[in-house]
Amino acid sequence: MDLSNRTVLVTGAGGFIGLNVVKEYVHSGWHVYAMVHHNIPDELKKLDNVEIIQGDVTDENSVNSLKIEPDVVAHVAGLASDIGSDEAFCRINYEPIKFLSRLARKKFIYVSSSDVYGIRDLNNADENSELIEFPKNPYPKYKIKSEEWLKSNSKIPYVIIRPAAVYGENDKTLEKRFVDFLQCSPFIIHFGKWKGQNRWPLCNVKNVAMVIAAVSEFNDYDYQAVTIIDSKKTTIDEYYRELAEKYYPNKKYISITLPFWIGKFIGFISTSISNMLGYRYPIFDPTYYAVHHVSSNLDMSSEKMNEIINKYKYIHK
Numbered sequence: 276m277d278l279s280n281r282t283v284l285v286t287g288a289g290g291f292i293g294l295n296v297v298k299e300y301v302h303s304g305w306h307v308y309a310m311v312h313h314n315i316p317d318e319l320k321k322l323d324n325v326e327i328i329q330g331d332v333t334d335e336n337s338v339n340s341l342k343i344e345p346d347v348v349a350h351v352a353g354l355a356s357d358i359g360s361d362e363a364f365c366r367i368n369y370e371p372i373k374f375l376s377r378l379a380r381k382k383f384i385y386v387s388s389s390d391v392y393g394i395r396d397l398n399n400a401d402e403n404s405e406l407i408e409f410p411k412n413p414y415p416k417y418k419i420k421s422e423e424w425l426k427s428n429s430k431i432p433y434v435i436i437r438p439a440a441v442y443g444e445n446d447k448t449l450e451k452r453f454v455d456f457l458q459c460s461p462f463i464i465h466f467g468k469w470k471g472q473n474r475w476p477l478c479n480v481k482n483v484a485m486v487i488a489a490v491s492e493f494n495d496y497d498y499q500a501v502t503i504i505d506s507k508k509t510t511i512d513e514y515y516r517e518l519a520e521k522y523y524p525n526k527k528y529i530s531i532t533l534p535f536w537i538g539k540f541i542g543f544i545s546t547s548i549s550n551m552l553g554y555r556y557p558i559f560d561p562t563y564y565a566v567h568h569v570s571s572n573l574d575m576s577s578e579k580m581n582e583i584i585n586k587y588k589y590i591h592k
Contacts, residue, residue: 283491284308284345284378286332287352289316291446292386292438292480296351297325299484303492303591308343310352332371338378347491348379351386355448357412357564358549358557364413372421373428382432382497384487387422389439389476389502389575390415394567396473401576402437402500411546412564422500432497434490438483439476439504439575446480453518456560463515463530466538466570471512471530473572477505486580489587496583506577511569538566 283300287293288309294316300307307325315327331337332352354367376383392400393407394415408416425433442449457463465471483503490496509517512530519528542563549557561569 280306281347281491282306282308282343282345283347283349284310284328284341284343285349285351286310286375287312287350288319288327289314290351291443291448292441292483293351294319295443295480295484296349296487297322299481299488300349300491301325303488305488305491308341308345310341312352332375333366335374338371338374341378343378344380345378346381347384348375348382349384349386349487349491350375351487353386354414355388356414356555357562357568358546358554359413360550361413361416364417368414368417369420369424372424376425376429376431376433379431382434382491383425383429384434384436384490385421385425386436386438386483386487387418387500388415389437389478389504389573391419391422391437392575394564394571394573396572397574398572399574399576400502402502402579409564409567414564426498432494434496434498435500436483436487436490437500437502439478439502439573441478441480441483443480450518452560453515454522457515457519457523457526457528461526461528463512463519463528465512465530465532466566467532467535469511469570469572470532471515472510473570474508474574475511475514475569476573476575477507477509477514478503479505482580482584485587486583489583492590493583493586496579501579501583502575502577503580504575504577506581508574535566535570538570539563542566 283305285297288297289311297309310328391406392404394409406419542561546563
């Protein structure tokens, strides 16, 4: 790809991941169209080489009215949740890919999820591992459907990005839920056979942003998927304790393990009530999806990610 006068449209640019992606593109010399649905972060307004566009990725007319032809579309926007209706996940996470992919002139980058490998015990799963839906949550279902749609219908090169549990500065989602739990509990609670020693698949948002920017420049990874996960393996118990040390250093926690069926029962109640009331966030933790997530050994390979990042850093050093 010609690296002069290159342009990219980033959807979900006002969100945690999207804003970091915009910043990385700006850092590597791109002109960015930053698509935001509602609130525009102050940090986004201050960036150079960024045109902020307000629009709704679920509205085809809104997308078509943009009247832009970027070289690359990085589709970051989406609904990432452990509760919600099938209709909502389909409308937000699947349908938009059909018309957003037509905007890109040279490449389409789709942010999927490592959850497509299944919420189950994994051992060094990689990009060729089987994709498995989770029966009680439509989130991975529509990520898989979107990936399949791209493989069958894309008229231009695409790259699929599969981040694990994304964290980083200004994260108000993942970390907050764990911290809120630690605030009110004297225990770190685990469920099932792993007793907190299962891998928690952390993924630094800066690595997500770098890989997206890198595959926009490199053609070596076209028509492929890339898993984004930290090379360092952290157990779920270690993650709890790192947060406890950071936020509540004077509070002592005891780790306890309960039978998995208790976690599933609590999760079923939380999920059912939250969905019945139409909540955006669960009424309490853990949800049915979350209890499977924190109780599975989600061990995935970072080999391809490291290869891409090392190449990207070498070029941009």
